[in-house]
Amino acid sequence: MVYLLSTTWIKAKNYLCNMSKVRVRFAPSPTGGLHLGGVRTALYNYLFAKKNDGDFVLRIEDTDQTRYVEGAEQYILDCLNWCGIQPDEGPHTGGEYGPYRQSERKSIYREFAEKLVESGHAYYAFDTPEEIESLRETLKAQGKYNVQYDFQNRLNMRNSLSLPPEETEELLKINFPHVIRIKMPRNEYVHFHDMIRGDIEMPTAGVDDKVLLKADGMPTYHLAVVVDDYLMKITHALRGEEWLPSAPVHILLWKYFGWEKHMPHWAHLPLILKPDGNGKLSKRDGERLGFPVFAMEWNDPKNGLVKGFKELGFMHEAFINMLALLGWNDGTEQEIFSLEEMVEKFSMDRVHSHGAKFDFEKAKWFNHEWIKRSDFERLQPDVKKVFEENGVVINDEQKLQHIVNLVKERCTLLTDFWQQASFFFIAPKEIDTSSILPKWNENKNQFFVELIRTYSFINSWQIEEIENTFKELAAASKLKPGELMLPLRVMLVGGKFGPGVFEISSILGKEETIKRIEHTLSLMK
Template sequence: MRERLKAAKIVSPQYNAVSRAGMKNGLTMPVEQVQEWIRTGKPYVVRLKMPHKTEIRFHDVIRGWVKVNTSVLDDKVLMKSDGLPTYHFANVVDDYLMKITHVIRGEEWLPSTPMHVLLYRYLGWTDYMPQFIHLPLLLAPNGKGKLSKRHAHEYGFPAFPIAWHAPDLTVSNGFREQGYLPEALLNFLALLGWNPGTNQEIFTKEELIAAFSLERLGKSAAVFDIAKANWFNQQHIKKLTKTVWASYFIAEAAKDHIQCSEKEAMAICTLVKDSITFPQDFWAEGSYFLCDPIGYNSDFLQKKWNPHSKSVMLCFTNSLLALTEWNQHNLKQLLQEAVYTHHSTMGSIMPLLRIVLTGRTTGPDLMEIIVLLGKDTTHKRLTTFLEKVKT
């Protein structure tokens, strides 16, 4: 039958209301022969008898009334020849037995819903049929095509919620291991295809539960933008307490065999919090407070280091020890005096001072860094630099 349909230029041959008439089945064969074949163990399947040219209507919470003509549907197999039910049959029976009230699934299941509606009808369960909600698709970060695991590798984000230990003994980190907070990921995912009707973006789980309604789900596909997920993680980390920040910092420092008090960790984390995306970033962004710079950017020094900057640096370093009140105002005033005395500019000396003290070209306010480093550490790092680097 399949070969004849192909020969007749039928692109997608189907076992349906038309083709079934020419097949051997319980409708075309004598009852005695059917019973004999069953008795002798001849393999067979049980199919759903799809009505001919009938309109199936069902209501979707997002899309409203959906109409499908059975002329485009086939007689789906419900029980396979090995006696096991197919997904479609088991799905409906399962949902009925578990008294499921809402079926929420991806929109790719829309074409199967008319068959499920018929099964509820044929089994006499119409009054118990659940509400159907078909969610919009999640698209790849570039907006082209459905999101898949290969996009995770392509765009550099996890493919799994938690670490996946593959049969070949390789391990793939999940969102949890990469540092995404559960509440941040939940917040991000909730807003893919749903909106609260307000400008609020940051939600706790309890706020999401209170605000959520099926009616505010959208029909349009949503783009899985990992940059937005990172932003949500940043915002939720900022909402945590300083004690939690300090615990992240201390745990990562311990991996490098470095100890730090909670008070010191809290002060460091408070200063670097605006640069944090993941919990482990607290140590990555603030480790220089406990670890002296190993080296300096040679290209940067080549541009900034000269006799004028050396004079300013020497003057500032020598005057630090005499400073009695260690605060931002006094430190900035001291630096400005050194810059003015040696005919330099703050714009040329500040970046140089930052890289000498932290080993980095960017970071929090430099005067705040110096205050937190303390007089002894600041003076030591400046002196070490001046001894190592020649004009």
């Protein structure tokens, strides 16, 4: 009985342990800003790794030199840093499986590709891009839709399968530009298990003979991902759903290399979709729909500066919380999670298999919740920064703490602290007199003139005192306090917002309060 129990347990655990440590990788291309989908892929990788005491590896997939963008790699790292999901290994951190940039691993891929040629699973192809294009044109003209370089027409092309061996050898000898392509089997079905989608069966016929090694000697994603995952001992490959159709190529490659026993467990993450319907969220949608798609500000060499969630006033805790909940939840009603809690509760079988439309309103709600729940210590540096960006340096920490706690529930974004609290430090530049003017009259004017006089005699500038004085004077003037509080508020903060008006006044101090009333009174004439 004991024996039975333990084998069952081992079987269940085997999925994760399999004697080796869990190792996952986030493998972005340095081609631009890191958008929501990318960050979430990184986050799920991180959560899964940490949940299972594993390693989170960053690998830079820079095999396409034409798309390489200067600064993008550092940017990716900065984003991960801001989100608090630092890699355990990577180009900047190091590690024993480096180098972690595929461009720096260039020399190792050719050998593997050639091994595949030797074993008959791949072949050299000498077609020029123009020749391939012309094949497509011809086939299309014949009304064929499946215009692929595959079993149907590879023998009509120029490659080591169609050419006599001598000619192939000759072409190789003179170093004629060529690629290495996988020879996809004609009629096979590839079966594999996806941690999110369950068992999947896909026909090989639908996939073309993917290029494995490009003419410039760089591997394509298909070769590099398999070779590197093997070499880096990756145990779980979590990536976007867009990779599902080419999964058969990768699985076949693992098989052809004879590495099947080491193949990682697969998980294809759902997509994040545009809020207004069709398509996956793309970098352009932000501008079009008025919300950020990047984690942090990205200065694109071509398109200029684009703000990110960070600059907009998002807390990183809220940002990753929101992202994690877009495609995963723990099955309870809890929605607010810290990174640590997510690590503790994350599980792949609660990740959804369908895409989710991004909702900026909900994203802001997460941030609002995080601001409300954060203490002053957490908020202080961010709030100070917002003030500094507006040209106000704060020295009085105690005053700041008081104010932050007073207004934080009114702030959805960190940048809102400026609107909600700047009047405590500097007099409002503009007074919204239009909101009091319609009901303004000489009686009210008299009241405030009198108020200034009365206030100037007050010795203890406490809320109660300020309020009582105000109300007594209102009663004496036969005016309703309610009709006078709004004008006072506008005089002090510049508009119809902010915490209790007497609380504001007490923080402002007697002199400043009087000064601001006088100033507005002068505007009302």
